[in-house]
Amino acid sequence: MSTSTLPFYQVDVFSSEPYKGNPVAVTIIEDESIAERLQDGDHMARFARWTNLSETTFILPPTKQDEPEVDYTLRIFTPGMELPFAGHPTLGSCRAWLEHGGKPKQAGVVVQKCGLGLIYIRISEDGQLLSFSTPPLRKSGPASLQEITPFLKAMDLPAEDVLEAEWIVNGPEWCALRLRDAKAVLNVNVSDPSAAGKGMWGILGSYKPGQHPDGATLEVRTFAPGDGILEDPVTGSFSAGLGEWFRNTKPAEAVKDDRLSFIVAQGTCLDRSGRLYIKQEDDGKIWVGGRTLVCIKGNVVLP
Amino acid sequence: MSTSTLPFYQVDVFSSEPYKGNPVAVTIIEDESIAERLQDGDHMARFARWTNLSETTFILPPTKQDEPEVDYTLRIFTPGMELPFAGHPTLGSCRAWLEHGGKPKQAGVVVQKCGLGLIYIRISEDGQLLSFSTPPLRKSGPASLQEITPFLKAMDLPAEDVLEAEWIVNGPEWCALRLRDAKAVLNVNVSDPSAAGKGMWGILGSYKPGQHPDGATLEVRTFAPGDGILEDPVTGSFSAGLGEWFRNTKPAEAVKDDRLSFIVAQGTCLDRSGRLYIKQEDDGKIWVGGRTLVCIKGNVVLP
Known part of the structure; x- marks a missing residue:
């Protein structure tokens, strides 16, 4: 050597x-x-x-x-x-x-x-x-149907399967699509990755309380095929973006004892068991731990 | 640790x-x-x-x-x-x-x-x-138009662009497609990798004598998207298979001084400079060096 x-x-x-x-x-x-x-x-x-x-x-x-x-x-x-x-x-x-x-x-x-x-x-x-x-979002707000169409095409999903779509850009240009539940997330198959071009996106779906053995309340998957990463095993920036998005919307599965606090599971389909601990502290900042x-x-x- | x-x-x-x-x-x-x-x-x-x-x-x-x-x-x-x-x-x-x-x-x-x-x-x-x-081929002989159609579809290439198609299976299930020349190989774009399913294939095209600075006479690219490798940077088994294929057909660009002896360049499109030295020795065996x-x-x- x-x-x-x-x-x-x-x-x-x-x-x-x-x-x-x-x-x-x-x-x-x-x-x-x-x-x-x-x-x-x-x-x-x-x-x-x-x-x-x-x-x-x-x-x-x-x-x-x-x-x-x-x-x-x-x-x-x-x-x-x-x-x-x-x-x-x-x-x-x-x-x-x-x-x-x-x-x-x-x-x-x-x-x-x-x-x-x-x-x-x-x-x-x-x-x-x-x-x-979590770093501040450089781009946020709802993503339009036109903007998410390439991702829908890559996954061969109808638009009505997406409950919410939001830009959560804090470096990587993530677009977040919420599906019906965790099971719907696990069932997605990216059959035509090239349809997404250079786009990067993630999908999320919630677990019912007590449903996930490690206490995760969201299942996440992220994709960046245009950058050579078909599916990323576990993605800190995406969960950081979710934290910023949820800061105001406070969806039920991301709040515990009146505070933003949730566990994300990611990588399940790739035989990984990623766990991300997202929590808002007294200082108002949101922290992503692992x-x-x-x-x-x-x-x-x-x- | x-x-x-x-x-x-x-x-x-x-x-x-x-x-x-x-x-x-x-x-x-x-x-x-x-x-x-x-x-x-x-x-x-x-x-x-x-x-x-x-x-x-x-x-x-x-x-x-x-x-x-x-x-x-x-x-x-x-x-x-x-x-x-x-x-x-x-x-x-x-x-x-x-x-x-x-x-x-x-x-x-x-x-x-x-x-x-x-x-x-x-x-x-x-x-x-x-x-x-080079290990013996476990499967050899011409590949049919039907067999190569998924690869043509993945590359969006018409059948007439392929001059020869041959199975060169020595472990990995390689199918080798010869294109017009090295330039044609470098110009290929795998626009629809999923069309190839679980198939693995490679393309080869020859350089004119003196055309390649390192003396390579073939440019090669190999693809196995169904196995998570869209394009492999440099592939020993593929060149080993070419050696076995050329053992009898002895194409001009693979012969020097009446012996099978050639240099393959691979990885050019991925900013690599793979060089494989294939040579038949007195014992009749073909060796792949690097x-x-x-x-x-x-x-x-x-x-």
């Missing part, structure tokens, strides 16, 4: 059991000259195509221009593009940084700078749960 | 430049009791879905029932199934085994046992090139 290597981690996110969540590949760049050499992103993008994961990240040292509270800068790539923000890569990269010996400047909170700005990641008292506060597990630890040849 | 970890390698195959070939994830199991515990393959299959690579392998120790010449047993998984044989995982796994300190019983030749039987892998004198001898590069080296939590 070449001597020009960097620390590498592959972390499973949003599951407490290995290989049941969503993996992210994380390379840690500590050397500022290497960070500078790779800054145009071409090599990072190529490496992300090579890993073939829904997301591949690079942790970079804070620069002099950064706010002093920043712990690290994160760049996030899919096989097809760079993203300003993404959920599972945020938690997985934070876990890799902690595993690598990173010490947050502020106890219990890691401050990540990404394309969207500063993201705050809380570490639970037992260290097991990492949560990020378990993380370092599954691969080693070194990578300089991308 | 859990203490139950195994050696892990991710190797780039068929390229001399990192991240320009086809990656394979390789886990090495040295402990016989772990090998026995995982033998039903369920955990291996789950890990292969999680890596999301076209192939993920497990190197296992030879068992008492194995022929004495066997150096290791290999199990090969795609995200969707287990394969009896595959080309780039064979070379990449062999490289990982050598990097891990494996010493072949017979100098210069590694003997791998896989679902298809024994595969012989030659190490070039400088140690750089690994080559496997460069390999260990890109990630570390440990993995027991799948």
Whole structure:
């Protein structure tokens, strides 16, 4: 193996059991000259195509221009593009940084700078749960029938099967479609993914109270075939978007004891068991939490 | 990270430049009791879905029932199934085994046992090139218009664009379609992958002598959308199948100095530069060679 290597981690996110969540590949760049050499992103993008994961990240040292509270800068790539923000890569990269010996400047909170700005990641008292506060929506509001028609076509679903359609864009351009219930979500088959073009969408449907063994009240699936990800196993940014959407609408299955608080199940059709814990705290902020597990630890040849 | 970890390698195959070939994830199991515990393959299959690579392998120790010449047993998984044989995982796994300190019983030749039987892998004198001898075809002969129609539909190509169609099945169920030339191959767009169902196919087209800078005389692309791999970056088994097909037909672009000897370029449309060296030796056997590069080296939590 070449001597020009960097620390590498592959972390499973949003599951407490290995290989049941969503993996992210994380390379840690500590050397500022290497960070500078790779800054145009071409090599990072190529490496992300090579890993073939829904997301591949690079942790970079804070620069002099950064706010002093920043712990690290994160760049996030899919096989097809760079993203300003993404959920599972945020938690997985934070876990890799902690595993690598990173010490947050502020106890219990890691401050990540990404394309969207500063993201705050809380570490639970037992260290097991990492949560990020939902970034603001860059685009929200109902999606029109015309806008969702490509998604309906990809899934071969009639328009009347969609109860609500909403833009929840916080980086990735998610469109959220609510179906009748969780079962309807699990039954969807994306038979014609190319009909959706470059569009990214997710579907959600509720479980009745007590119906899901882990207490999930929503089943979610997300699709981005135009970006090389037919179905994403578990998606933090989508659930973060749901949190922002539900902030005002407060649907019954997302509220507990008068507060926005719900568990999302995702990945069931892909033999994953993603669990996302979404909760509004006293400060009004909504946090998306999940378990993380370092599954691969080693070194990578300089991308 | 859990203490139950195994050696892990991710190797780039068929390229001399990192991240320009086809990656394979390789886990090495040295402990016989772990090998026995995982033998039903369920955990291996789950890990292969999680890596999301076209192939993920497990190197296992030879068992008492194995022929004495066997150096290791290999199990090969795609995200969707287990394969009896595959080309780039064979070379990449062999490289990982050598990097891990494996010493072949017979100098210069590694003997791998896989679902298809024994595969012989030659190490070039400088140690750089690994080559496997092409396994016999389990199915060969012309493919009918009816058989190739799903592939034509997926690519939106008229039947008259295909000059020859041949089954070259040596594990993966490849169907090979020859197009007019290399340019025609590079221009193909798989606009309706679902039309191909579970089918796997490849297209080939020739370069004129001197046209390709690296001396390739064929451009190849392979597709297996039904198995979760829309387009495979570089495919050893397909070129091995071409070698067996050309053994008797000896097309001009595959012969040099009266011998079957040609270089295949693959992955161009995916920003890869796969190069496969196919050559018939004095013993009559056809060998498929390629460069390999260990890109990630570390440990993995027991799948």
